[in-house]
Amino acid sequence: MIPEIGQYALILALCVALVQTVFPLAGTIVGNRNWIAVARPATQAQLMMVIVAYGCLTYAFIVNDFSVAYVAQNSNLALPLAYRISGVWGAHEGSLLLWVLILALWSGAVTIFSRSVPEDMVARVLSVMGMVSIGFLLFTLMTSNPFERLIPAAVNGRDLNPLLQDIGLVIHPPLLYMGYVGFSVAFAFAVAAMLSGRLDTAWARWSRPWTNVAWLFLTLGIALGSWWAYYELGWGGWWFWDPVENASFMPWLIGTALIHSLAATEKRGAFKAWTVLLAVFAFSLSLLGTFLVRSGVLTSVHAFATDPTRGVFILAFLAIVIGGSLALYAWRAPQIRSRVGFALVSRESGLLLNNVLLVVACATVLLGTLYPLLLDAMGLGKISVGPPYFNSVFIPLTVPLAAMVGLGAMARWKKDNMATLLRHTRVPLVASIVIGLLLPLLTHGGYSWTAAAGLTLATWVTATTLQGVYDRVANKKNPVAALAAVPRGFWGMTVAHLGIAVFTVGITLTSIYSVETDISMAPGDQHDIAGHTFRFEGVVEVRGPNYTAQQGLVTVYQGEDRVTKLRPEKRVYLVNTNPMTEAAIDPGLTRDLYVSLGDPVGANAWTIRIYYKSFIRWIWLGAIFMAVGGGLAATDRRYRTLAKRSADAVEIDGATTGAA
């Protein structure tokens, strides 16, 4: 009964989404205010319906209703409750429902937090989001219904993929989807602005906080996925340039470009047409990511069993969204005039360079990801593009980007003086070269010029960013008060840029000073790595709630002192009898000790993988900095006061609603 309610709720949500799409948009065209007013209630009603549907599926998981095919395939009586709840998005159908739910939540948020935006604009935005909703609801109902019954019901379920029974999976997909789908808001604002023909700076101001929030979720989602792959896949890597990782990274790159371009559009009215295009691409790439993951065209950890109808559906949907919005763009773009001049040395130029580099970087990732698929589709052979390609293209593009970060942020809008700018960077330049050259002396692995270069870059980013803060308060009478008066948007930028420095330290030192070995060890054997002695004590059998495991014990010493005891496991789950490696990690700010069990060899020896990972935590720490920065910027008071001011203006205006 409950699953049927879920199914009806989903169908109702589709009907309501149709209303949400058609009436408000028609209202803005014919000028019917009653129709425009439908937007908010319809959106909220759709959200309610989707919540009901989602709740029904979660309920089916909690009570182990194995008469629902999806539950029977992805749950089990022995599965702990937490994983039954997160198991809802453990496979294709449910994660699609989660996508729909998150889209409805973002739309709902727009109805609440856009009181200051003119009603006709809100109507257009919600209508565009309704269109996206229709697409995904149709997709769910037609090709991937999570409520399909299994008759007769299974006695027990086939269990959740063991790889996904982990805290990382509980939060990784929702965060990632919050980011992906969040770009639909920026997309909807851009399309709405094009529809209205009012491509002024107002739409940039409205969509800036939304874009920041979506970007911060995407940043966290990607970082979490990287962390999860690091400890769960047992390879100890943090990024593999796997096509699915690329699928989430491309919208991030464009999203980052969009954040910066929106700043120029809002503050100076520059790059208007370009910003609209970026907003369209950020969301299109999110959809492309969904297509790549869901259609099964990829060889990847994330690929689910292939179903061609799904691939065709998303491809068609993608074509409509991209084709439609680009057609609209072609129609409207000629009307956009950015009549703002700026000098060669100015913040606009910096942002332009930032955008070019990010977009080009994204294009190289796109090429490396799609080229093999294209060749295969045309029957020209099967190739793959591995990490060496991405590393050799990506690093030369991102290093100048990082080097420019502090400088660009320091430069003034419109026109700055190169001599002044250089004078301000004298101290950071000397400091970063000295510190960068000296720091590698402190490491255990011997001097490395690459490390020196990476650390110089990281120090340079830090120093120039802090110089930017200093410049803001240096000539003020009361520096403390001046510091307090610095707006949150600026702090957000500062923290995010410092995140780049932290991240740079992480990748540089991890790639240079990490030590990795696979060896075969018998109980009592010792192995020395990076000043640590790893002693293999043996393997015992342990039982978990729904698995049994061979648990190894490795004691780590540093000289005479015992550092830690690591217990890596090789698990076999009761239902899905795949072996699963659980690495044991002793985390630290400057190094991780990482041990995982391979296979038994001979009587009681095992192959064991021992890693010493230098500074790997800094990679994710950098991402956290960036996300915090995004959050700070999104909560800048300016957006609220601006919002209030335009709301006041509307009240004074009285009759007309579209005054902003």
Add this chain to the structure above:
Amino acid sequence: MSPTQRQRLLVVGILVVGIGIAATLTLLAFQKNLLYFVTPTQIKSGELPQQRQFRVGGLVVEGTVQREGVRVQFDLTDTANSVTVVYSGILPDLFREGQGIVANGKLTDNGVFEASEVLAKHDENYMPPEVSDALEAAKNLPDKLKGHPK
């Protein structure tokens, strides 16, 4: 030149330089780093890509997995022909006899494939698309091309 023209020139200049650098880097990297996928049958008939490094895929032949410390040796088949693969290191969890896998590495002079990486996927029912295509192709081979999988 008016300021607007100068600005346009600047924008175009940055774009051209940026895209130029990127295109050069990309093409260079592409040439060096494309990995071709090859089936055991193609190895047998000598159809090897120019590059030394390539990928080979197939099913792990039952009863051929030998371990010696961290060194592993096994045969990989597309059901028509097979190739011996050696690998040093820890294999992925789902590496098993009969499982479809993809190995990344190069062919040594004595016809043994030395893998630097072995990929098996994290779903027991999932077959890498390349491998299932290779098996399909092997099925349709004329009999004279079929060797005897070891």
